[in-house]
Each structure stands twice: as structure tokens, then as C-alpha cells.
Amino acid sequence: MKNLRIASITLLLGLSACTSRDDQNFMALLALANGETSTVQGEIPVEVNISDVTGDPSFVFDTTRSIGVYVTVRDPISPASGSLVQILETSGSSTGEVIFQAVVSPEGNVQGSFTVNQTVNKVTLRVTIGGQLYTWLIDISNVEEIRRYLLVTAEITPITIVDSDQDGIADTDDAYPNDATRSAIVRLPTDGYYTVAYEDLFPTQGDADFNDYVAEIRYEEDLNASGQIKNIRGYVRHVARGAGYRHTLQLTLPGVNNATFSLKRYGFDDTTVESDSTGVLTAFEHVELMPNSGTTIQSDNTTKGQIYKPGKRAEFEVSLATPVAAESLGTMPFDLHLNVVNTGKKIHFAGRYLDANGKDLYLDPAGFPWAILVPGTWLWPVETQNTHVAYPAFKSWYESAGTTNLDWYRSPLADKVFQR
Ligand SMILES: [Ca+2]
Ligand SMILES: [Ca+2]
Structure with a gap:
């Protein structure tokens, strides 16, 4: 039976507060306080710092919009290499298609953007870290950039993935498992x-x-x-x-x-x-x-x-x-x-x-x-x-x-x- 745990999330108020973890500047904000729900399947708790950028971009008769994605994943020792970051279009309780996908850089970073219709107000952020799956439902109504810093609270044990083309994306998540230049549609x-x-x-x-x-x-x-x-x-x-x-x-x-x-x-x-x-x-x-x-x-x-x-x-x-x-x-x-x-x-x-x-x-x-x-x-x-x-x-x-x-x-x- 799967042992589900709620992410350990620290809510810190004010700049003077900091954790005694390896990253002195790490400030984790409670995801739930931002009106979000977090589903954590992973065994190791993950702390989340949310710095999403909100605002109203200039309007030029747009019926779609593009939203930036900036996600960093690391554990107490190092960047969480191999972590996969995905954004899925979400409607009600149904999670739809992958609309963005990238593996983190050697520094643990992902940077990109995705496009949705203006009528879409929720997406799911899905991050696979050391074989563990973590998901967050994000209300994007007023969000221009999703900025998340994820700190896995224990050292990650690397796992072996089947990655036929060695592009860093496991075959199961790779739309082109034998083409290292492409990984998602x-x-x-x-x-x-x-x-x-x-x-x-x-x-x-x-x-x-x-x-x-x-x-x-x-x-x-x-x-x-x-x-x-x-x-x-x-x-x-x-x-x-x-x-x-x-x-x-x-x-x-x-x-x-x-x-x-x-x-x-x-x-x-x-x-x-x-x-x-x-x-x-x-x-x-x-x-x-x-x-x-x-x-x-x-x-x-x-x-x-x-x-x-x-x-x-x-x-x-x-x-x-x-x-x-x-x-x-x-x-x-x-x-x-x-x-x-x-x-x-x-x-x-x-x-x-x-x-x-x-x-x-x-x-x-x-x-x-x-x-x-x-x-x-x-x-x-x-x-x-x-x-x-x-x-x-x-x-x-x-x-x-x-x-x-x-x-x-x-x-x-x-x-x-x-x-x-
Ligand atoms: Ca691959
Ligand atoms: Ca590929």
C-alpha cells in the first residue's frame, strides 16, 4: 500500500525569517494559502516557494495567452538532476494534455512557456523527482508567470530510467523515444x-x-x-x-x-x-x-x-x-x-x-x-x-x-x- 504524505510546507512571514537548512534564503510558502491544492504521491516531502508573477497583460483582442514557466528543483545537497517538469491543461477535476514538458538543466532549472485559451483557468504542474510524482493544481486566472522553487527535503537517491535516446526524458514520457532532438508534442x-x-x-x-x-x-x-x-x-x-x-x-x-x-x-x-x-x-x-x-x-x-x-x-x-x-x-x-x-x-x-x-x-x-x-x-x-x-x-x-x-x-x- 502506498504511503501518502502531505508535503511538509513551511510558512514563513517576513524577510528576517529563514530556515536553518542548506539554503539560508529558502522561504517556503504554503501552497494551500494561495488557493491551490497539492497532491503529493512522492515519499519524500517537498517544500515549495511560490513566486508566481500576477498581473494583467496588455489586451489586444487575445483569446489565448502565454504563461512563463520557471521551476527549480533541488535537494539539500544538489540540483535534482533528471527531474521532469510538465504542465497539463486542466478542466474541473479532469487533467488534460501535456502542454509543456522539460527536464531540468544541470543547475536544476526549467524555463519556458505554454499557451492556453483565455477560458482555461487551471493547469496542473507535475514534477517527477527521483521517480516520485508530485502534482500541484494551479489557478492561472491572474498569473503571467509560474515561478516555483521546489526543495526536496531529503537527498534523492538516483533511479535508473529507461531512456533509449538518452535525451533525459524517460521512454514513458517521451513522444519520440528514439529521437534525442524531440520529446513532446x-x-x-x-x-x-x-x-x-x-x-x-x-x-x-x-x-x-x-x-x-x-x-x-x-x-x-x-x-x-x-x-x-x-x-x-x-x-x-x-x-x-x-x-x-x-x-x-x-x-x-x-x-x-x-x-x-x-x-x-x-x-x-x-x-x-x-x-x-x-x-x-x-x-x-x-x-x-x-x-x-x-x-x-x-x-x-x-x-x-x-x-x-x-x-x-x-x-x-x-x-x-x-x-x-x-x-x-x-x-x-x-x-x-x-x-x-x-x-x-x-x-x-x-x-x-x-x-x-x-x-x-x-x-x-x-x-x-x-x-x-x-x-x-x-x-x-x-x-x-x-x-x-x-x-x-x-x-x-x-x-x-x-x-x-x-x-x-x-x-x-x-x-x-x-x-x-
Ligand atoms: Ca528519451
Ligand atoms: Ca526523445
Whole structure:
């Protein structure tokens, strides 16, 4: 029978207090005092210092957010080498997918970030130390960075793990047990697709129907054992074009050089391969994922009563020459932008390009963007309607800077949106 113990946690008040343990500066705060629950399966008690950073990041119509992870694991003698740090998306009492994974550095540190939908307010921090499993449920509602210092209160006896590729991640936790450059697959979003929707009149203000160009996209990231991105796969489909203009859909990954890029495009029947190419890109800038929008959709899919006909789809994979921190690629959906063939303008999501005075180039004078991302299969407004009318909670959401009506996109007026 397993001998379960509650973590020994010291609550110290004030800087003058310190422990007499090896680390004089160690201050352990009671996890429960932070509104968290801690489940400890390990035999050896672990003290936790919580220094999570909270706050409200600037709002640019985000429906997802990225949260930093800084975890240190050590025992009284040394860094707890080999410890595995994982973050799992959590809903209610059900623990979902791994959305971040890394083994600690020789100094006992893990540093990285993960992305969740704004509607997700809990994650599970799971740490495997010397073969023992420790989990903490963390309320991330107001958290920008998870910062935890874990001190195992006794010396850890190293255990032998089966690690076929010797990347530090046990085969049982390694999505690629025979590939030392990769160890985890993170899906964005964890379920289904994101819908990206663009207004194509930039720099002129649009009519906010967000149906000029609509696509579904999901990504998969392969992380290396340090939690950096090694590969990115993307699955994209054109789903609506309520516009007279023609467009191409492009992707920029800043700082990604000499990556190997492969792209496969399919026909309307979903199975015929129309093109299949692989090459090395010196810089990953304005890479065309979807060709001219006049060729990728059979029906505009924006007229009320019309039968939905899916557009063409493409799959791609970027294999990075040098792995990068997820943070360096920016928030979802990365820098996925619309190139308007007729005007020569590129339309980006807000929050990425600022002028010399710090003004966002992709917010109009009313502070409104030309591109939005919505988690899930979103129903865009039909012609002559706009998002304000079709989604009654939309305005409250952005006027509250994203603090209320976080799931505004789930409650349309049925006759104002395109049914599919
Ligand atoms: Ca491994
Ligand atoms: Ca591996």
C-alpha cells in the first residue's frame, strides 16, 4: 500500500525569517494559502516557494495567452538532476494534455512557456523527482508567470530510467523515444482548431464582419528535452471568402533561419495532392501557406442560407535548424497574415508591429484590429451583418479588455451567422 504524505510546507512571514537548512534564503510558502491544492504521491516531502508573477497583460483582442514557466528543483545537497517538469491543461477535476514538458538543466532549472485559451483557468504542474510524482493544481486566472522553487527535503537517491535516446526524458514520457532532438508534442489548441478571420480593406477600417477571409488552423509543436520548439506542424483550411479581393495566406516565424519547410496542398476532394514541396528557407518570412483565394474555395460561404462547402486545405512542417523558445515566436496564431493581392497590403494580427512611437500598426483609430483568432470552429457573420450584432457579448468582452465574457464567440445570434 502506498504511503501518502502531505508535503511538509513551511510558512514563513517576513524577510528576517529563514530556515536553518542548506539554503539560508529558502522561504517556503504554503501552497494551500494561495488557493491551490497539492497532491503529493512522492515519499519524500517537498517544500515549495511560490513566486508566481500576477498581473494583467496588455489586451489586444487575445483569446489565448502565454504563461512563463520557471521551476527549480533541488535537494539539500544538489540540483535534482533528471527531474521532469510538465504542465497539463486542466478542466474541473479532469487533467488534460501535456502542454509543456522539460527536464531540468544541470543547475536544476526549467524555463519556458505554454499557451492556453483565455477560458482555461487551471493547469496542473507535475514534477517527477527521483521517480516520485508530485502534482500541484494551479489557478492561472491572474498569473503571467509560474515561478516555483521546489526543495526536496531529503537527498534523492538516483533511479535508473529507461531512456533509449538518452535525451533525459524517460521512454514513458517521451513522444519520440528514439529521437534525442524531440520529446513532446504540444497541440495548439489542445482540441479542434482555431478560426482566424480577417478584414481585407486595410488600412481602411473594415465593416467588422470578419468574413473577408476565414481559415481554420491548428498547430503541433515538437519540443526538445529542454522545452524548446524543434518542429512545428500546421494544418490549415480555407473556409470562407466574403470579399471581392483575392488573397494569399502567409506565415512569418521571426528569427527562424535555415529551417527545412515542407508543404503539401490538397484539392477540393480533400485527398488529391496538388503540390508537395520541401526546401530550406534562409529566413522564414511571408511563406505562402495557401495560394490565391480565388482558387481555394468553391463557395463564398458567407451568404445567408447557402450550403457550406469546405475550401482547400494544406499541411506543412517546419523543422528548425536551431530550436527556439516558444516565447520568441509570439502568441497564437504566430505571425499568420493575409496578403491582399489586389492592394499589395499585408494584414497582421495586432500586438506584433509597432511604429516608432509605439503605436500598433494593426489597430485602427478606434483601437480595432483587422484580424481575430477564435478558439474552435467559429461561425462568422453572414453578409450585411457584423460581429457586434452577431455576437451580443463581443463588445462587452473587448470593452472590458478581455476580463468579462471571455467566451463571447460561443454565443451567436443564429440568424446573423453563417451556419455550417
Ligand atoms: Ca528519451
Ligand atoms: Ca526523445
